[in-house]
Amino acid sequence: MKMKTLSTLALTGALTAGMAAADLVIPDLSYRTGPYAAGGTPFSDGYQDYFNLLNARDGGIGGEEIRILECETGYNTEKGVECYEATKGEGALIYQPLSTGITYQLIPKATVDEIPIHTMGYGRTSAANGEVFNWVFNYPANYWDAASVMINYLTEQNGGSLEGKTIALLYHNSAYGKEPIRTLETLSSDMGFELTQIAVDHPGQEQKSQWLQIRRERPDYVLMWGWGVMNQVAVQEAANINYPMDQFIGNWWAGAEHDVTPAGAAADGYLSLNMNRIGDLPVFGEIETMVHEAGNAAGDGSNIGSVLYTRGMYAAMLAAEAIAKAQEIHGVSDVTAAMVRDGMEALEITSARMDELGMANIGPEFSVSCENHGGSGLGIVQQWNASSGTWTPLTDYIEPDNAVIDPLISEDSMAFAAENNIEPGCL
Numbered sequence: 001m002k003m004k005t006l007s008t009l010a011l012t013g014a015l016t017a018g019m020a021a022a023d024l025v026i027p028d029l030s031y032r033t034g035p036y037a038a039g040g041t042p043f044s045d046g047y048q049d050y051f052n053l054l055n056a057r058d059g060g061i062g063g064e065e066i067r068i069l070e071c072e073t074g075y076n077t078e079k080g081v082e083c084y085e086a087t088k089g090e091g092a093l094i095y096q097p098l099s100t101g102i103t104y105q106l107i108p109k110a111t112v113d114e115i116p117i118h119t120m121g122y123g124r125t126s127a128a129n130g131e132v133f134n135w136v137f138n139y140p141a142n143y144w145d146a147a148s149v150m151i152n153y154l155t156e157q158n159g160g161s162l163e164g165k166t167i168a169l170l171y172h173n174s175a176y177g178k179e180p181i182r183t184l185e186t187l188s189s190d191m192g193f194e195l196t197q198i199a200v201d202h203p204g205q206e207q208k209s210q211w212l213q214i215r216r217e218r219p220d221y222v223l224m225w226g227w228g229v230m231n232q233v234a235v236q237e238a239a240n241i242n243y244p245m246d247q248f249i250g251n252w253w254a255g256a257e258h259d260v261t262p263a264g265a266a267a268d269g270y271l272s273l274n275m276n277r278i279g280d281l282p283v284f285g286e287i288e289t290m291v292h293e294a295g296n297a298a299g300d301g302s303n304i305g306s307v308l309y310t311r312g313m314y315a316a317m318l319a320a321e322a323i324a325k326a327q328e329i330h331g332v333s334d335v336t337a338a339m340v341r342d343g344m345e346a347l348e349i350t351s352a353r354m355d356e357l358g359m360a361n362i363g364p365e366f367s368v369s370c371e372n373h374g375g376s377g378l379g380i381v382q383q384w385n386a387s388s389g390t391w392t393p394l395t396d397y398i399e400p401d402n403a404v405i406d407p408l409i410s411e412d413s414m415a416f417a418a419e420n421n422i423e424p425g426c427l
Contacts, residue, residue, distance in 0.1 A: 023064040023334045027087040029073050029080055029097050035203035036075040036228035038258045039308055046312030048298035049287050056290040061323050062333040077101040093340045094319050100176035111135045116341040120315050121252055121275045125179055128374030129413035131424040137344050139375030140366050141275050146251045147180035148400035149379040150223055151187050163192035171225040173199040180225055186404055204230025211237040224250040231259035239266035256307040260384045268386035273379045276314050276363045278307055283358035314362055322347050364397050370426035
């Protein structure tokens, strides 16, 4: 089942006019327009295509058909909230905002409305504490995990010590980009490296002054917390000043094909994190046959197998597995949002199950609990091969430094609880 993108006004009108209801309603807060469309489009394509595959192959989830409500946000927080308000009344089961700004605004709303939010690898990091954020999940990993994985990788590359090294953080000047700062400051103090923070204002098309600073100071490494056009501009600017690409590492939202291809051969060797593996997965063949060839593709079909298409599909798989778990727990197929929350909190992703789904090794094994809504926290480092136009994994999954991350999560989440009169505990 395919649904075209609607504006919030048109969507509200369509819903109130009595659109035929389906049992499992999945909103997609997409952005296919604006400076972040290059990332938003493939993610939404993968997200929707997997649900459409389940409809075509399995009759939905547990025999209940899935209905997708796509609403364009343009990566704009206000529009994202409007999309949420326009879709929640249709029986929405789970939201994937794909924006840290939108996530921050939806956390209190969704908590009151009792609708779970899944912010995989983004959003509010301290939402990993499920005893405070009962309705928010950010598995399989969060921003602070990513920052720690980057530093652990660089530590290994430098013989076990970063003492005296200089590291620059080039970050999107937004809630998203600022998320890793506290973790990196803590790690800098603990490990003896010097941290320089360099902000890039939205949308990131102008970075001349930032890269002049990098050329002048010549840090040993540059870490990038970018998104959208900011990433490709940064890679090109790094090439312009001959900054070594193998010393330039983006997070997992700065490591897609469109981030590097505009720079051509000059991007060769650029590094980034990934929270999931990419490759020729059997599930792609099923999607091509049962969704694309049937005329139900969410997009034009060109994104299948790309980094962010794969991640969107992975996110949909995690949502579908949580819905199936909710059906199992509650003994009904027509589940509510509150039941899906229970399924998300009881979720366990195993290698055997990923194999069954045609997604062998797409992500790490992990389980979720009341105390831990954040998953395993693992990440890999990948490198761009410009000649082949592919990402090559350089590492297996690297663990974050939980001795650093866990106290930060506890401190921040408990402060949130105190500010909002929340009594931590399990539902």
